[in-house]
Amino acid sequence: MSILAYNGGAVVAMRGQDCVAIATDKRFGIQAQTVSTNFPKVYRMGPTLFVGLPGLATDTQTVHQRLKFRMNLYELKENRVMRPKTFSAMLSNMLYEKRFGPYFIEPVIAGLDPYDNQPYVCNMDLIGCPNEPEDFVVSGTCSEQLYGMCEALWEPNLKPDELFETISQALVNAADRDAISGWGAVVYIIEKDKITEKHVKTRMD
Amino acid sequence: MASVLVPEVPAPGFSFENCQRNAFLAQKGFPAPKATKTGTTIVGIIYADGVILGADTRATENTVVSDKNCQKIHYLAGNMYCCGAGTAADTEMTTQTVASQLELQRLHTGRTVPVETAATLLKRMLFRYQGYIGAALVLGGVDRTGPHIYCIYPHGSVDKLPYATMGSGSLAAMAVFEAGWKPNMTEEEGKKLVRDAIAAGIFNDLGSGSNVDICVIRNTGPAQYLRTYEEANVKGKKQGSYRYPAGTTAVLKQRVIPLEVESVAVHPVQAMEVEPSPSRR
Numbered sequence: 001m002s003i004l005a006y007n008g009g010a011v012v013a014m015r016g017q018d019c020v021a022i023a024t025d026k027r028f029g030i031q032a033q034t035v036s037t038n039f040p041k042v043y044r045m046g047p048t049l050f051v052g053l054p055g056l057a058t059d060t061q062t063v064h065q066r067l068k069f070r071m072n073l074y075e076l077k078e079n080r081v082m083r084p085k086t087f088s089a090m091l092s093n094m095l096y097e098k099r100f101g102p103y104f105i106e107p108v109i110a111g112l113d114p115y116d117n118q119p120y121v122c123n124m125d126l127i128g129c130p131n132e133p134e135d136f137v138v139s140g141t142c143s144e145q146l147y148g149m150c151e152a153l154w155e156p157n158l159k160p161d162e163l164f165e166t167i168s169q170a171l172v173n174a175a176d177r178d179a180i181s182g183w184g185a186v187v188y189i190i191e192k193d194k195i196t197e198k199h200v201k202t203r204m205d
Numbered sequence: 206m207a208s209v210l211v212p213e214v215p216a217p218g219f220s221f222e223n224c225q226r227n228a229f230l231a232q233k234g235f236p237a238p239k240a241t242k243t244g245t246t247i248v249g250i251i252y253a254d255g256v257i258l259g260a261d262t263r264a265t266e267n268t269v270v271s272d273k274n275c276q277k278i279h280y281l282a283g284n285m286y287c288c289g290a291g292t293a294a295d296t297e298m299t300t301q302t303v304a305s306q307l308e309l310q311r312l313h314t315g316r317t318v319p320v321e322t323a324a325t326l327l328k329r330m331l332f333r334y335q336g337y338i339g340a341a342l343v344l345g346g347v348d349r350t351g352p353h354i355y356c357i358y359p360h361g362s363v364d365k366l367p368y369a370t371m372g373s374g375s376l377a378a379m380a381v382f383e384a385g386w387k388p389n390m391t392e393e394e395g396k397k398l399v400r401d402a403i404a405a406g407i408f409n410d411l412g413s414g415s416n417v418d419i420c421v422i423r424n425t426g427p428a429q430y431l432r433t434y435e436e437a438n439v440k441g442k443k444q445g446s447y448r449y450p451a452g453t454t455a456v457l458k459q460r461v462i463p464l465e466v467e468s469v470a471v472h473p474v475q476a477m478e479v480e481p482s483p484s485r486r
Contacts, residue, residue, distance in 0.1 A: 001234065001235060002235065002236065002238050003230055003235035003236070003237060003238065004238050006235060047464055048464065092294075092297075095294075096294055096298050097218075097219060097220045098219075098220055098222070098223055099219055099294070099295075099298075099338075100219060100221060100224060100337065101220075101221050101222060101223035101224035101225075101226075101227050102223065102227070102237065103223065104237070104238070123271075125240050125241040125266065125271070125293070125294065126237075126238060126240060127240050127292075127294040127295075128294050128298070129240065129241045129264075129292075129293035129294035129297055130297070131241075131264065131271060131272040131275065133272065133273070133274070143269070144269060147269065152447055153447045153448075155443070155446065155448075158448075161451055162448060162451075164454070165448070165449040165450075165451065165453050165454055166448065166449065168454040169449055169453065169454060172454070192464070192466060193463065193464055193466045194461055194462060194463050194464055195461070195462040195464065196459065196460075196461050196462075197459065197460045197461075197462065198456045198458075198459045199456065199457040199458045199459070200454055200455065200456060200457065201454075201455035201456065201457050
């Protein structure tokens, strides 16, 4: 069994028209035993910047803490908000530093650039190879199901409400076909003037 | 105020902090997952006026395509680019590290850096890590001694050749080169040959796919990076729309976080006609 499947979890992020959305399931389990149904893997790092860290839960927490530390130092030194591309480069470096003893997470980054409001999504493998596509990114134990759902459902220039429906259905249906993901979901829709956090009703099995 | 978790000045280079834990997990039956590889077809040729590099754009994680349009031709210097095959993070980071070393060298010496320098820096680094950094590279560039193509293998060996191919699609591409390469080709012939070699890799090798990227580095003038020289595989048009009507997804609770938006609006102002004020007597 892969170490990334020890705790389970799934994260997906999509680009829309002047908005991005990121969604996570809420299960925390130890192999087959579900321990908590309130463990979202997406964290808000900046006003319009979110990072999802699915994988081994201990590394999720450690990497989140180290990222927060590095980001705080950056914002204090530079006296400005960090851009998503820069954040992505920082995370990639942090993960590559551990090239021969990696953190077991495959992160997803979603955000709006604070200066020109361009949407941005990025995902990485566990050693920090970045992938910045124009459409969507997926990660977690049901990534193959998520690829299938997103390829079918995503289309360009979705408005925030439409993007919410698309990303929620992609996550919920993919997680239904994975025993160790699901048990609740949270979706964040990030626009330039507001962030909407919605807890989605899912199957609890 | 340093701690073990976040040392104040982190030591440069790789950190082996997690190795003991990861070895323990592997021993308990949880092996580490595979990293993204680039399957890949990468090529480089020397033609009459310089070098041409080519690459496909598919990145895979086992058999799943994780990136349909990744960039495999990495910038090293104004006169040198490097295609990378193997573990994607390794090729990305290795080329970035060497690019910054080359820039320092350029500033230090005040000259264009020779292509041989890049090959030496790369091979020294890769040999030091005994092949554990899985980067197989085709380095191409032009310096004062002319155009050069180097093949650099993950264990640190270097081949200097007039035409080279690397990656899982290298056999398909090399077949095209062996049939079609000749010395002193024109730029158009060279681009066509490189395009054909990459296409051979894309259509015959499962680890390569999507589009053809080309980079032309001439003896005179800057390098020309033709990202998506040819979109060899166009995604079909979707026949249906799978949008869900609003309200399909059941929401348990919702919260809106408003954000302060600072916007600057510039209005042109007309100059006003002002009557001269009456002077006091």
